[in-house]
Amino acid sequence: xxxxxxxxxxxxxxxxxxxxxxxxxxxxxxxxxxxxxxxxxxxxxxxxxxxxxxxxxxxxxxxxxxxxxxxxxxxxxxxxxxxxxxxxxxxxxxxxxxxxxxxxxxxxxxxxxxxxxxxxxxxxxxxxxxxxxxxxxxxxxxxxxxxxxxxxxxxxxxxxxxxxxxxxxxxxxxxxxxxxxxxxxxxxxxxxxxxxxxxxxxxxxxxxxxxxxxxxxxxxxxxxxxxxxxxxxxxxxxxxxxxxxxxxxxxxxxxxxxxxxxxxxxxxxxxxxxxxxxxxxxxxxxxxxxxxxxxxxxxxxxxxxxxxxxxxxxxxxxxxxxxxxxxxxxxxxxxxxxxxxxxxxxxxxxxxxxxxxxxxxxxxxxxxxxxxxxxxxxxxxxxxxxxxxxxxxxxxxxxxxxxxxxxxxxxxxxxxxxxxxxxxxxxxxxxxxxxxxxxxxxxxxxxxxxxxxxxxxxxxxxxxxxxxxxxxxxxxxxxxxxxxxxxxxxxxxxxxxxxxxxxxxxxxxxxxxxxxxxxxxxxxx
Amino acid sequence: xxxxxxxxxxxxxxxxxxxxxxxxxxxxxxxxxxxxxxxxxxxxxxxxxxxxxxxxxxxxxxxxxxxxxxxxxxxxxxxxxxxxxxxxxxxxxxxxxxxxxxxxxxxxxxxxxxxxxxxxxxxxxxxxxxxxxxxxxxxxxxxxxxxxxxxxxxxxxxxxxxxxxxxxxxxxxxxxxxxxxxxxxxxxxxxxxxxxxxxxxxxxxxxxxxxxxxxxxxx
Ligand SMILES: Cc1cc2nc3c(=O)[nH]c(=O)nc-3n(C[C@H](O)[C@H](O)[C@H](O)COP(=O)(O)OP(=O)(O)OC[C@H]3O[C@@H](n4cnc5c(N)ncnc54)[C@H](O)[C@@H]3O)c2cc1C
Ligand code: SF4
Numbered sequence: 037x038x039x040x041x042x043x044x045x046x047x048x049x050x051x052x053x054x055x056x057x058x059x060x061x062x063x064x065x066x067x068x069x070x071x072x073x074x075x076x077x078x079x080x081x082x083x084x085x086x087x088x089x090x091x092x093x094x095x096x097x098x099x100x101x102x103x104x105x106x107x108x109x110x111x112x113x114x115x116x117x118x119x120x121x122x123x124x125x126x127x128x129x130x131x132x133x134x135x136x137x138x139x140x141x142x143x144x145x146x147x148x149x150x151x152x153x154x155x156x157x158x159x160x161x162x163x164x165x166x167x168x169x170x171x172x173x174x175x176x177x178x179x180x181x182x183x184x185x186x187x188x189x190x191x192x193x194x195x196x197x198x199x200x201x202x203x204x205x206x207x208x209x210x211x212x213x214x215x216x217x218x219x220x221x222x223x224x225x226x227x228x229x230x231x232x233x234x235x236x237x238x239x240x241x242x243x244x245x246x247x248x249x250x251x252x253x254x255x256x257x258x259x260x261x262x263x264x265x266x267x268x269x270x271x272x273x274x275x276x277x278x279x280x281x282x283x284x285x286x287x288x289x290x291x292x293x294x295x296x297x298x299x300x301x302x303x304x305x306x307x308x309x310x311x312x313x314x315x316x317x318x319x320x321x322x323x324x325x326x327x328x329x330x331x332x333x334x335x336x337x338x339x340x341x342x343x344x345x346x347x348x349x350x351x352x353x354x355x356x357x358x359x360x361x362x363x364x365x366x367x368x369x370x371x372x373x374x375x376x377x378x379x380x381x382x383x384x385x386x387x388x389x390x391x392x393x394x395x396x397x398x399x400x401x402x403x404x405x406x407x408x409x410x411x412x413x414x415x416x417x418x419x420x421x422x423x424x425x426x427x428x429x430x431x432x433x434x435x436x437x438x439x440x441x442x443x444x445x446x447x448x449x450x451x452x453x454x455x456x457x458x459x460x461x462x463x464x465x466x467x468x469x470x471x472x473x474x475x476x477x478x479x480x481x482x483x484x485x486x487x488x489x490x491x492x493x494x495x496x497x498x499x500x501x502x503x504x505x506x507x508x509x510x511x512x513x514x515x516x517x518x519x520x521x522x523x524x525x526x527x528x529x530x531x532x533x534x535x536x537x538x539x540x541x542x543x544x545x546x547x548x549x550x551x552x553x554x555x556x557x558x559x560x561x
Numbered sequence: 562x563x564x565x566x567x568x569x570x571x572x573x574x575x576x577x578x579x580x581x582x583x584x585x586x587x588x589x590x591x592x593x594x595x596x597x598x599x600x601x602x603x604x605x606x607x608x609x610x611x612x613x614x615x616x617x618x619x620x621x622x623x624x625x626x627x628x629x630x631x632x633x634x635x636x637x638x639x640x641x642x643x644x645x646x647x648x649x650x651x652x653x654x655x656x657x658x659x660x661x662x663x664x665x666x667x668x669x670x671x672x673x674x675x676x677x678x679x680x681x682x683x684x685x686x687x688x689x690x691x692x693x694x695x696x697x698x699x700x701x702x703x704x705x706x707x708x709x710x711x712x713x714x715x716x717x718x719x720x721x722x723x724x725x726x727x728x729x730x731x732x733x734x735x736x737x738x739x740x741x742x743x744x745x746x747x748x749x750x751x752x753x754x755x756x757x758x759x760x761x762x763x764x765x766x767x768x769x770x771x772x773x774x775x776x777x778x779x780x
Contacts, residue, residue, distance in 0.1 A: 089584070090584070091584065092582065092584040092585040092587070092588045093581075093582060093584075093585045093745065093746055093748050094585055094588045094589065094733075094746070095733065096588070096592075096729075096733050097584070097588045102645055103645055104642060104643065104644070104645045105645070106643050106645060106646060106647060107645065107646045108646070108647060108648075108649040109646050109647065109648055109649055110648075110649035110650070114648060114649070116646055117645045117646035118643075118644045118645020118646050119644070119645065122645060197761050197762075198761065198762065199761045199762065200761070200762055200763045200764075200765075203762050203763050204763070237755070239757075240748065240749060240755045240756065240757020240758065241757050241758040241759070241761055242745070242748035242749070242755065242757045242758065243745060243758075244745070244748070250582075250748075250755060251755050355763070357763045357764040358763070358764050358766070359763065360744065360766075362743070362744065362745035363744070363745070363758045363760075363761055364758065364761040394745060395732050395738070395741070395743060395745070396729055396732045396733050398732075399728045399729065399731070399732035400725045400728055400729045400732075402728070403620070403724040403725050403727070403728035403729075404721050404724055404725045407693070409619070409620045409621075409689065409693075409724055410619060410620065410622060410686060410689075411622055413620070413621065413724075413728065414621060414622060414623070417728075417731075417732065417737075418740075418741070420741050420743070421741060421742070421743075443649075445653075455649055
């Protein structure tokens with residue numbers, strides 16, 4: 037994005053706030069605080085991009101958008117990082133996100149009250165509804181005229197067209213007596229005048245959303261909240277990696293230390309919003325132990341605990357007609373009938389989506405996950421133009437066995453690499469099996485042959501949980517640290533439970549809400 | 562190594578057409594011509610690369626063409642750039658690769674009295690099946706050898722990484738894309754209002770879209 041004429045602040049100037057990370061958590065609050073007149077600086081580890089010029093329509097080239105700092109994956113169902121769930125750059129993981137934007141279901145915020153497992157959120161979906169509406173309008177969400185699971189909901193733009201996998205899922209679900217609908221997606225189905233910015237071009241169905249959208253159709257942060265923030269006077273500093281905090285005698289953060297090139301730079305500030313994502317946020321807090329050996333903001337011992345990842349099981353099949361799964365917005369159909377599915381022997385639920393896919397990602401899933409090699413692998417890869425997928429995003433319960441810790445291995449800066457332990461519990465295993473059975477039946481009904489299941493988990497969630505009790509949570513319900521009063525956390529790490537809904541819309545809603553709470557009273561305390 | 566001449570001329574024409582952006586054309590052509598750069602840092606020895614190439618050709622056998630998998634993987638290992646994560650139970654990528662290659666060669670010499678790269682295809686595949694089933698006991702490295710030994714489970718995990726690495730290189734190769742008549746590279750010219758795709762849905766093709774390769778093994 038164009039940063040040429042943005043306002044700049046001195047490092048010696050005590051700015052009102054520093055925001056660390058410019059993804060789903062960082063960008064909306066950056067814009068909101070800048071618009072409220074605050075002097076604010078965002079520090080972003082990744083590069084600044086010009087999508088039209090820089091992004092090739094190529095999966096290998098797109099790996100520049102992935103967070104490639106190495107993480108160690110442990111547990112019985114170790115989760116994959118890098119391209120699977122972690123991005124970097126001005127715009128965060130939202131540069132390469134899939135832009136699938138369901139709202140959270142109210143029942144999932146009360147999963148403990150309802151089903152006696154997991155934990156409740158310290159708020160209700162009603163608290164977030166105004167923010168969901170604001171986001172859907174501002175980002176230009178495309179969706180159906182009638183949303184079967186929430187008839188009140190209105191999307192500003194008509195849906196994006198269905199591609200072959202979506203048509204097939206429609207066929208399969210109809211046969212099973214389940215409802216499906218055009219999905220709410222954060223890609224504009226027609227040209228959209230972005231408030232305070234340029235016109236965003238309509239989605240052209242190129243299917244490379246995960247590799248970065250070239251024409252502004254996808255609502256990544258660099259074409260929505262970040263230009264709004266810059267227009268309102270925020271400064272964004274790319275390629276600045278934060279690795280330390282300075283605390284004053286009152287235990288408040290007085291400066292942030294970051295690495296830019298070969299230099300360590302110190303930025304003075306009155307408040308900090310840590311929005312580095314659910315792996316880098318806890319890693320940074322555990323690394324900056326300062327005076328406390330348990331890490332910063334960690335008197336509860338909960339930093340890094342409760343790591344969660346969505347159950348993201350996929351089913352693939354081959355169809356007689358060409359599917360060309362690269363074409364079209366990849367996930368253009370949704371079903372929420374499985375949020376509390378029939379015949380479930382587990383708590384909670386999942387949503388189901390149709391899956392288009394680009395060829396390299398698909399081939400590597402086949403090689404790693406289907407276990408093929410040799411002639412069977414090559415023969416199957418030749419079927420690419422005839423395959424289609426269907427997949428879920430399933431809730432995941434917090435579990436004591438699942439956590440992030442610092443390993444003994446250092447990175448180039450000498451900061452310890454994160455090790456993440458992740459094992460599905462009984463609930464996740466049963467949910468995945470239920471989904472596999474249902475999706476296999478749908479694919480059979482839709483006419484698929486050579487059906488197989490790919491086990492995967494998606495998204496990085498938890499690790500700095502929000503809640504009422506300072507003994508069992510890292511931040512309060514507004515995102516403010518219980519230990520360090522001018523430190524706020526806002527990203528995927530504050531989620532108390534995973535929710536079946538894909539995370540970004542809810543993270544952005546929390547981001548706007550945290551900004552409001554900060555403006556109402558946070559500044560003065 | 563495949564060259565420009567070996568690619569279907571009509572797919573080359575597509576790459577050259579204004580439906581493909583300049584950046585995309587550049588990365589595809591560069592990949593097509595990839596050859597070793599003199600003076601490049603290397604991580605693996607010539608012997609290790611030979612074993613690796615033999616392994617890769619078992620993972621992705623190609624009739625009548627070849628890709629220098631060992632070169633690509635060596636370049637990545639020498640740069641020290643991984644994929645953003647690794648199994649905690651495996652050592653860093655380069656150590657894992659070296660340990661696994663040594664173990665496989667040791668196994669081949671012990672079981673078949675010849676180096677892995679010289680084995681007939683059937684014996685190579687047999688060796689891979691032993692790794693895949695988590696039963697390769699690597700044995701102790703020769704004295705003086707600096708590479709660590711991997712356990713049978715570590716070998717199994719590493720084999721998954723190898724399959725992913727090799728398959729990604731294979732699928733991203735322009736000649737493979739040409740064989741599939743993959744249309745996704747041709748999403749529009751360089752203007753911001755890309756042309757993209759209009760004909761979506763089952764069996765629909767754009768007027769310009771290449772006919773997809775006929776499926777060989779109807780199931
Ligand atoms: C391939 C893919 C597809 C996805 N699809 C969807 C989808 O369809 N729907 C959905 O809802 N969600 C999707 N997601 C998830 C969504 O993108 C994330 O949930 C969301 O972006 C997380 O927001 P965040 O603020 O927690 O972190 P991020 O968006 O990751 O932002 C964190 C930022 O902080 C920066 N950073 C980290 N450490 C430091 C440091 N020390 N100093 C300075 N900067 C730092 C990083 O570079 C990064 O830019 C997808 C993600 C991926 C990767
Ligand atoms: S499918 Fe649409 S949103 Fe996705 S990358 Fe293409 S133009 Fe952008």
